Amino acid sequence: MKSVIKILFLCLAVLEMSCAVQKPVRIVLMPDTQNYAETHPDIFNSQTEWIAAQCDSIAFVLQQGDITNRNAESQWKVAVEAMSRLDGKVPYVMAVGNHDLGLKGRTRNRDSELFNRYFPYDKYARTQNFGGAFEFGKMENVWYTFRTGGVKWLVLSLEFGPRDSVLAWAGAVIDAHSRHKVIINTHAYLYSDDTRMGPGDKWLPESYGIGKDKSSGSVNNGEQMWDKLIGLYSNIVFVFSGHVLNDGTGCLISEGVHGNRVCQMMANYQAGTVGSVNGGNGFLRILGIDAKNGRVVVRSYSPYTDTFRTEPDRRFVIEGLDYKR
Numbered sequence: 001m002k003s004v005i006k007i008l009f010l011c012l013a014v015l016e017m018s019c020a021v022q023k024p025v026r027i028v029l030m031p032d033t034q035n036y037a038e039t040h041p042d043i044f045n046s047q048t049e050w051i052a053a054q055c056d057s058i059a060f061v062l063q064q065g066d067i068t069n070r071n072a073e074s075q076w077k078v079a080v081e082a083m084s085r086l087d088g089k090v091p092y093v094m095a096v097g098n099h100d101l102g103l104k105g106r107t108r109n110r111d112s113e114l115f116n117r118y119f120p121y122d123k124y125a126r127t128q129n130f131g132g133a134f135e136f137g138k139m140e141n142v143w144y145t146f147r148t149g150g151v152k153w154l155v156l157s158l159e160f161g162p163r164d165s166v167l168a169w170a171g172a173v174i175d176a177h178s179r180h181k182v183i184i185n186t187h188a189y190l191y192s193d194d195t196r197m198g199p200g201d202k203w204l205p206e207s208y209g210i211g212k213d214k215s216s217g218s219v220n221n222g223e224q225m226w227d228k229l230i231g232l233y234s235n236i237v238f239v240f241s242g243h244v245l246n247d248g249t250g251c252l253i254s255e256g257v258h259g260n261r262v263c264q265m266m267a268n269y270q271a272g273t274v275g276s277v278n279g280g281n282g283f284l285r286i287l288g289i290d291a292k293n294g295r296v297v298v299r300s301y302s303p304y305t306d307t308f309r310t311e312p313d314r315r316f317v318i319e320g321l322d323y324k325r
Helices: 034-039 041-053 073-086 113-118 164-175 222-228
Strands: 027-030 060-063 092-094 130-133 142-148 151-157 181-185 236-241 249-255 261-267 284-290 295-302 307-309 316-318
Touching: 034 041, 034 073, 041 073, 041 284, 060 142, 060 151, 073 092, 073 113, 092 151, 151 164, 164 222, 249 316, 261 295
Parallel strands: 027 060, 060 092, 151 181, 181 236, 236 261
Antiparallel strands: 027 284, 130 142, 142 151, 249 261, 284 295, 295 307, 295 316
16 A cells, blocks of 8 residues: 555455445445536445445444535435435434535535535434534534444544634534544545645645635644644544545554544545546445454445455555554
8 A cells, every 4th residue: 555554454355245244334434426416326326225225234424525516406416315315224424525615616615505405404413423513503514423343433524624613613522522432524634645635735625715715714734634633632543534536545544642543544436536437436435443453444345336446545454543542
């Protein structure tokens, strides 16, 4: 794998059997779905149909943003049809990406009216795992809790280029859940060279309209998020993101100020990434968490094609994580 971290590759042939016997699946990641919402709704539906069928072995589903491609009502309707298959079966959260904000998804401002209309706060606030939101009535910055593998988890899903006020709120939520292990879910954080997004990288949040409008507060890239939030808390274990093109993958293990190891992953299969077909061909990231041994098994599977990606940056194992500390 590209990353300088030590990652152990395993033979996963036993795990790569039919979907029906893949247990226990713990967490499923849904990278950028924008092309499915625009031109391949059948692929979007195949993803959530498979997740719903596996719901007894899936603890949580996290979507990494760019739900739509142009922030159009027709695309939000596709997204709602697909994601509603999970209602009452498995908890899920969706991140807001740059293509989900502003007129035609151009991110000139933080207008998220369509997202909040089609995925309304009133609906999700009534679900069992929902904890709260940065702004009442808005779903861009929310937190959930769940339990799996003997570990209590806190999920924080944060807006594209989170504002300073959002990072401060997230810190307060983490402080209130010191006995939970924390997952950060956001759209833009890690780059395809296995480093956090920062100066010199493409597609930085500050290069969009929201980064130029100082009236709404600061916009933070990946490196700034690490300095202001992620590196400061001993119970943060994972950060998941999408957004970046190139080869569409990234992985980095960093040590926080308290000596804890934080696993940061980026996955993106959309059109524009190397080797993309049909806007991504419906590949999901499936994480099998072994809390006892501090391990996570990462696989990339498409329900649409019923195939696994076997490249080293799509199928790997990370050791030495601390779920119990």
